[in-house]
Amino acid sequence: MKRRSGGISRRGFLAIASALGGSGIIGLRLGRRPEYERLVRLWRRRLDLEEQLFRRLRFTLSPTQLRSGLTLKLVLRDQLGDDWLFKMGTTGIDGAEAIYRTGCLFGWETPELHRTTLPINDQMVFGSAQRFIRDASTLSVQVAGQNADPRRLTDSALEYLLTAQLLGWITANHHVHTRQFVTTRKGESVDRIYRIDNTVEWFLVGHDTLSARYVTPLLSRRMPAAKLGYDWMWRSFRESVIDLPLANAYAHARFVAGFPDEVFLESFLPGIENDYRFFTNAAEMVLRHLTPLVVPKGERERFVERLVARKRRLHKDAEALFDEQIAERGVEQEYKDGLSPRATELPPESSPQEPVHAITSSAAHSVLLRTFLPSNVSDDPATQILRFQASIDELRGLRAGTEDVHERAAVDIAIGALRSEIDNPKASSQYLPYVFNLDGLFPVIPEGEGPR
Numbered sequence: 001m002k003r004r005s006g007g008i009s010r011r012g013f014l015a016i017a018s019a020l021g022g023s024g025i026i027g028l029r030l031g032r033r034p035e036y037e038r039l040v041r042l043w044r045r046r047l048d049l050e051e052q053l054f055r056r057l058r059f060t061l062s063p064t065q066l067r068s069g070l071t072l073k074l075v076l077r078d079q080l081g082d083d084w085l086f087k088m089g090t091t092g093i094d095g096a097e098a099i100y101r102t103g104c105l106f107g108w109e110t111p112e113l114h115r116t117t118l119p120i121n122d123q124m125v126f127g128s129a130q131r132f133i134r135d136a137s138t139l140s141v142q143v144a145g146q147n148a149d150p151r152r153l154t155d156s157a158l159e160y161l162l163t164a165q166l167l168g169w170i171t172a173n174h175h176v177h178t179r180q181f182v183t184t185r186k187g188e189s190v191d192r193i194y195r196i197d198n199t200v201e202w203f204l205v206g207h208d209t210l211s212a213r214y215v216t217p218l219l220s221r222r223m224p225a226a227k228l229g230y231d232w233m234w235r236s237f238r239e240s241v242i243d244l245p246l247a248n249a250y251a252h253a254r255f256v257a258g259f260p261d262e263v264f265l266e267s268f269l270p271g272i273e274n275d276y277r278f279f280t281n282a283a284e285m286v287l288r289h290l291t292p293l294v295v296p297k298g299e300r301e302r303f304v305e306r307l308v309a310r311k312r313r314l315h316k317d318a319e320a321l322f323d324e325q326i327a328e329r330g331v332e333q334e335y336k337d338g339l340s341p342r343a344t345e346l347p348p349e350s351s352p353q354e355p356v357h358a359i360t361s362s363a364a365h366s367v368l369l370r371t372f373l374p375s376n377v378s379d380d381p382a383t384q385i386l387r388f389q390a391s392i393d394e395l396r397g398l399r400a401g402t403e404d405v406h407e408r409a410a411v412d413i414a415i416g417a418l419r420s421e422i423d424n425p426k427a428s429s430q431y432l433p434y435v436f437n438l439d440g441l442f443p444v445i446p447e448g449e450g451p452r
Contacts (some may be wrong), residue, residue, distance in 0.1 A: 047104065058351070067440045086129045112130065121406045138183070140179050164176075175199045177228050210318075265307070360410050388422050
């Protein structure tokens with residue numbers, strides 16, 4: 001992925017880190033507590049080992065597939081038998097990586113994630129690969145399902161959610177709803193939770209709050225409040241349905257607050273260098289359509305300053321949140337005494353990655369996404385038919401340019417979708433929900449094998 005020359009340079013980033021933290025070197029400053037230095041070494045070693053392992057993995061199409069959402073995706077299986085979710089394109093990649101690295105640094109686990117370029121059909125496709133959690137269900141089952149019962153969440157699961165809210169505050173990871181947490185069970189209890197679809201909504205910084213009821217405006221316009229953010233958890237706490245491990249979460253907040261600023265900021269550098277375009281989970285053209293409704297102007301120049309300030313005072317902000325919720329519950333609780341902390345055998349060198357063949361097409365998906373964006377749709381039927389026809393012609397060019405039968409089959413599906421719209425056009429306002437489900441058009445399963 002090419003970085004824009006207009007974005008902040010590494011030297012510029014170091015200057016910011018120096019101004020904020022008193023040192024122009026990404027590393028540890030003299031006088032820091034020694035446990036941080038050791039943890040940072042282990043963090044770097046972990047990321048390095050994960051990268052070494054990932055480079056040796058070779059993928060085929062997995063029998064498990066997901067067919068929904070805005071981003072085109074495939075589930076791939078490596079030679080060790082593990083599944084990975086491959087999201088094609090740059091959408092959200094800087095945000096997802098920043099949150100993954102920050103989580104690793106602070107002992108908050110999200111599924112392993114890598115930037116990568118893979119051969120899909122006859123094209124090299126850039127995207128992100130993240131470990132796929134098998135046999136998982138979404139947290140919404142425990143929050144809004146028919147037999148929902150938050151009491152099934154163990155203390156470790158609740159601590160994970162509390163930490164997610166605190167780290168979400170210092171990283172602007174606000175795009176939170178209960179389907180973005182997946183859970184695994186032990187008996188009747190939820191023993192593990194994993195946050196997926198992480199993002200950095202940088203344009204909300206300065207317009208957001210660390211509170212029980214805060215939700216991103218990008219979601220509050222189109223999803224029920226009961227499934228958004230963390231208030232469902234705090235409501236169960238206020239009503240004494242569950243107890244929350246506030247002492248552990250507060251101790252963790254103190255630990256994070258004291259961490260070296262420049263190490264914390266390091267994970268955000270790629271997104272800053274890419275001019276903030278790939279921090280969020282919405283494609284840039286979709287975000288351009290939505291953002292004016294939310295914040296007229298994102299304040300990029302204060303993003304780094306505000307993130308560091310939030311990290312430094314995280315324990316104080318957590319204290320204000322906890323005290324408010326304890327007061328609403330009406331039962332006194334002490335939480336300020338507590339403590340907190342937190343390699344794999346590499347497979348042998350492998351042959352080059354073979355192409356993954358699937359009935360999907362990153363190029364065709366991009367054409368559809370651009371075509372159906374509401375700002376590109378005309379309410380004049382004649383004009384819109386001409387635009388749809390132009391996109392069909394573009395897709396025919398893609399089809400003529402490939403010999404791969406799977407790529408051709410996916411392009412044919414995209415052409416069919418456009419022909420359907422010519423026959424039954426929608427109003428421009430109806431296409432925004434449509435673009436969020438384009439991924440579902442492509443069946444993915446290799447030709448001739450049928451559904452599995």
